[in-house]
Each structure stands twice: as structure tokens, then as C-alpha cells.
Amino acid sequence: MKKTLFLFAILISFGVSSQIEYSGNITTPEGDTLIGAQFGIYAIEDTTFLKGDMIENNQFEFNYSKKPFFIKVFSVAHKDEYIRVDPEPQNGKYTIPTINLQPKENLDQVTVTSTRPMFDRSLKGIKVNVANTPLSELQTLFDVLKASPKIMSPDDETITIVGSGAPTIYVDRQEILSMDELKAIPAAFVDKIDIITNPSARYSASGSGGVIEVYTLNYHMEGAVTSIGLNGSINTKAQPSLGGNINTNFKKKKFSLNFSINGSYGKYINPNSSLLEYTDSSEITQEMLAENRGAHYWAHGNLKIRYDFNRKHSLTAGIKGWGGGNKGNSEENEDYIQHSVLNQSKNSFHDEGNVWINPTANLNYKWQTDSSGSYFNTRFQYNFSVRDGKSLDNSTFYDYLTPNTTGFRRKTDSRNRPHVFTTFIDYVHIFGESGWEIAAGGFHSGLINDKVYNQYNFEDQDWILDSTFSNEYDYKENIAALYFDFEKEWKKVSMKMGVRGEGTFINGFSQALNKQIIDTFYINLFPSATFMFKFNKDWSMTVAYNSRISRPKFENYDPFIRQPDSTSLTFGNPNLLPEYAHVASIEFGYKYGYSLSFSYTRTNRPISNRTFIDSNTYILMTTPDNASYSDQIGVNLSIPINFKWWRGYNSFWANYNKYNFPDNFGRDPFGNFAFGLYLYEQFFLPKDWIINTSLNVNSWANSEMFMKPQVYWSAGIGKKLLDGDLNLRFDVNNIVPPKNKSTSYGSNYIQTNQYQWAFTTFKLSVTYKFGRLKAVQRIEDAEKNNQLDRF
Incomplete structure (x- = not known):
């Protein structure tokens, strides 16, 4: 030693x-x-x-x-x-x-533009260059992510990394809390994206879906540029949607400012149906038809201010927030059939409204310690959330055997106020041209949450608090971490190795049960390693290993009984344990974006749900619990297209999953197969016309359900006017209206579901940009960006 x-x-x-x-x-x-x-x-x-x-x-x-x-x-x-x-x-x-230096002759104004490759491969995974590439022509950051390698959107609402699952997404080192934030950031304001399929020790071990780092443009230019956008759409169910945005970037000497505000309003209609069959000897089936209607709204604002004291020291402050809500209702009719005889029927009406507000403030100091790229960075962040909701349920049961009619009326209101304080400290040292790099740092996150949930029953023409189903809890969670990793690049071989240690302290008290639900502390180590072999200038191979953890939330621990509706009960499990995943992968890369990868994931104690239906009362009971283990084998093929007039990204992925359960689940080992095909193409026509089309066919599965293949097909056309300052677009989304068909498995039932949330939609968008930023962007280390140049 x-x-x-x-x-x-x-x-x-x-x-x-x-x-x-x-x-x-x-x-x-x-x-x-x-x-x-x-x-x-x-x-x-x-x-x-x-x-x-x-x-x-x-x-x-x-x-x-x-x-x-x-x-x-x-x-x-x-x-x-x-x-x-x-x-x-x-x-x-x-x-x-x-x-x-000598002046240029006849110089009135110089505007410099450049292009760079869209995709670049590194030890982290894949870097996606957005600025000065066709990707910047898309509308939002969400659209850019969908068009990026190894990323898919199974429902056009969420983002996943193929073979990894739901990633942790950061925008300028701030973790995003909602997919709406991604839809609020214009694509033109994004600089680059790191898709980190092999997270190093620098990143939190929480989650198992990898990491996506998004960096917005940090202009090294003078001036200001502002864009204003409006869009409107209507679907074949006559449900309208309206949206707008204002975005500004300003740079003056050492001061820069980025500001954006976006918002939208829309209506929705979602028909759904299900057939539930008991697998025990009762021979009961439940047939349900329902329809949800309502309206939703959201707004997102972001302000980032940076001041460069000199070429080594900079300070960045930011305030961002998103908020929104929805108000809707649903009507449901359900029949209970036993031995082919209709026993009971239920008619339910559900009305609900929700409000979310999530402001975040942060302060970041960066010290560029030398010209080789070494730096010290520290960041402080505070997040406060408001998550309030109200609901009203009115159900009527008719028993054909008695006959008899009974009613169920209930309303709820909930208040959730989590506070999160986060501190990051990082130091990265690059040893000149030697190829060595080391990094060390620490992290602390503190969560304080006070949640109140009240349920009321309608008795004697008045709403009476039901203390049995009302609860209030105090929850504290502290996570502290230290990490160290090092990296070395030779001519043909690169490696990155590290270890992260995390200590977790959790304390939760239930007011309704008047007792401590959980009070625990544990420490875990998470090693990681990545090796990259460059056979020649075109071919490479990357071998990687990392380990992850998924921690339960307090509601998963709390044994308090909740009543979501008249025929279901949920309760937590104080004996629930976190799940640990070990991921190994090998990837073969060709040129700038072609790749074929294989992965294997073993998850110990994966968190799943134990579900059981009482055949006498038809009540579905659900509680989280740890399965024994799961295995996943995955393959991913990526084929980008890069011609002058045709740019696109095409991928195919497939996973086989196998879950094993202990005896208390009452379930046999469960295996399923999921796959996806994603095609995204852009065609650049004369006179600044752009045609784009995307086709997404995918199925999805987990330990409890399997979703049949869905098809998402969209196409659009855009036209640039006024030297590119005015952009007009017309899109047709969901040309074939997607239907979500899935099968769920419980301890004593199998349920098939059909749910439709999207219809063919026609959308018109207008964006106008004014102002100019002049001078070229900052020259970065060419070896880091793989953009070697010569004069």
C-alpha cells in the first residue's frame, strides 16, 4: 500500500x-x-x-x-x-x-456561425451536441431528448433511458421535478446533453435509470436575444390546448442573464375499461367502463444570472419554479359477476382538483483552478413544494340477490409541504496533458416533510371527519455522501473507476397511530468502473459496472390504512427495505453514433406490491413489499443518419425480465419481454422548409404488469422566414390514436385494462426571435470535445 x-x-x-x-x-x-x-x-x-x-x-x-x-x-x-x-x-x-493584431478591412458587422457533430462518445456514455446542430431546430428540450440516442418516451409524457429505466435528469446541475420543466425549455437554448448510462461515483446512487445532464447555453458573446412563441392545438375529440413562452438571453461583459417563462392550458377526455378475473375458486369477474374529463394548466419560470469576476472565478444564482393543477371528474360503472350471474353493480362519480407549486433557489460558485480544466465547485440549493389535493366520491351499490341499495359518500383533502436543503462540493483536477484526472467531493440532502390527509364521511346531512382514515405524519430524511474517482486516458484505452459512500438516516412519526414508524440509519458503498477500448478511429468498445440503490418513501413505510375509493385499501409496510441493483454492460460503438450494447442487471429485494382481493367484499388490498430478486437482460441497437438533407436517429431495444417472489406474495416467478422501436427523421428542403416525422412502437413491463405494443406516430412541417427569426410549424400528433392495453397480475386475480389518453391532434406554432449575440463561442479543450481542428 x-x-x-x-x-x-x-x-x-x-x-x-x-x-x-x-x-x-x-x-x-x-x-x-x-x-x-x-x-x-x-x-x-x-x-x-x-x-x-x-x-x-x-x-x-x-x-x-x-x-x-x-x-x-x-x-x-x-x-x-x-x-x-x-x-x-x-x-x-x-x-x-x-x-x-491588424484590423480587417471593410468590416461593418461579423456574425459567426458554426456546426458540430450531433453525437459524441465518451467514458460517461453519449454526449449530444444541440447548439449549432439540427437538434436545435426542434421545439423543446423534451423533443430533443426524444430524438437523442438511448432515450425513449414510452407514453410521450415521460423519459426513460433504454435498458436502464427512469433517469435522474439535471438541468444546469439542478434536478428537475416534473416532465413539464423539460417541455418548457426551448431547444434553441440548450447547449449539450450528457446521457450517462454508466454513472460514476460523482452521482447519487439513488435510482437505477442512469443520469441525464443538460447544459443550457452560457454565452461568451455580447448582446441580447429574445424569442416569443405561441401555439394552439385541437384533437379529434374537440379538446383544445393553448400555450405560450417568452425566453431571453442577455450578455454584457462579465454579466449574463437567462430568463424564460412558459405556460399552457388544455382539456382532456380519457375513456378506459377493464376486465378483472379471480384466479381462485370463486369464479368472479368484474367488468368496468369509465370516462375521465377535465382541464389542466401549468406554468414554468426560470431565471439564471451569472457573473464572471475574472477568467477563473464565477458565481451563478438561479430561481426557477413550476406550478400547475388540474380539475376533473370521472364516471364509472362496474358489474360483479359470479358463476355467470350478475350479483352486484356499482355506479361511481369522482371529482378531484390538485395544485402543485415547486419553487427552487440555488447558488453556485466555480473556481477554475488552472488552464488545464481543473476546478473547484460548490452549490447550495433549496426547494419548497406545495402539493395539495381535494376529492369527492359518490358511489351507489345495487345488490341483485337481496335486492338492496347502499351508498358511499366521501371527500378528502390533503396537504403536502416538503422542504429540501442540498449542498454539493466537488473538486476535479486534470493533470495537464498526461491524461490523468481525479475527482473528490461530498453531498448532503436534508428533507423535512409535514403531510396532512383528512377524510370525511357524509352523515346526517353534514361532513364528519373520519379519524380512522385521517392521518398526519412528520418525516425527516438525511443523506450524506463522499466520493472519489479517477480517470486515465491513453491512446487506445481509457478507464474510470471510483467509489461512493452514502449514509442514510430516516425518521418518521405517524400522528394517527401515535407512534414512531421508522427510525433507522445505514451506510452503503457503491463502486463503479468503466473501461473504453478504441480499436481505431471508428471502432470502440466500452465495458462498465455500477451499483445503485432505490429507497422507499415514507408512505411506503407507514402502516396507516388509506381508502382511495369504496372498493380499495392501501397501507404501508414498516419492514420494507431499499432495493440494490448491480448493472454490467458492454457496448460496441462505430463512428459518431452507431452502437450495439448488451446489459445485465441483478436487483436484490426489488420493491413491488402485494395485492389481494377479498371475494366477499370485492375490496382490493395493496401493500408494498420486497420481492426476492429480479434479473434483466437487455440489448440496444442505435443507427443514426447524418446526410446534408436528412438527419435522424433510429433505435431498437429489447429486454427480458424475470422476477422471483417469496411465499407471502402468493405468486409464481414472473417473466416478461419488452421491446421498442424508435424512428425520428428530419428532412431539410430548399428555401428553409423542414419536415420531421417520428414513429415510436414500444411495449413496457414490470413486476406487476405487461403492456401490449403501442404506436405513437407524428409528423410536422416547418418554415423559416426573416432570415430564420420567424419560425412557423404545423404538426399532426398521434396520427394513429394510441391505446394503452395492459395485463396486471395480483395474488388471486388477473386484470386486463384499456386506457386511451391521447387522440389525433392538430397543432400550429409560431415563434419569433429578435436581437443578436455576436462573436464566436468560447474555444473548449479539443481533446475533451473530440473536435480536433487545424489551421
């Missing part, structure tokens, strides 16, 4: 000592201060671009080796200038001779 530490210390000292501190000055005939100027360093041998950065106050500095190199200076108002540098450092420092 001592020898290993000694060798590691030597390696670190070598990486540090081999770097020279370079500095220099720029002059112009006018003697003015350059705006948006940059410099690049190029290899002597083949003029390969090595690294670059911004020039501030006509000065620059960076770290590099002792080897000779070319330095080239870029300025939109001046001619490019480059010189050869043969350093003769003194005490590890060298001053480059002053570089004189």
Missing part, C-alpha cells in the same frame, strides 16, 4: 512539474480592448488543435508543456495572427512576446 501511494505521488508530481505557466499580451493599432477574442494552441508536428481559451483585457495565460507549439489569436474585428513559440522558461514561467 505504501509503495502504491508513493508511486501515485510521483505520478502527480510529474504531471504538475511538467507544466509551464505561459502568459502574454495582445495589442492593436487602435489600442482598444478586444471583445470575444480567443487563442488556440497547435502542435508543431501536424498543427493539431490542443487547447484554447478566452482573452480578457488583452491578456492571456495558460499551462502547457515545454515542447514548442504554435499559438493563434482569433478576433472577429482583426486578422488572425499566429506565431511559433520555442519556450525558454525561467522558474517554470515563460512570457510570450507581444502579439500585434
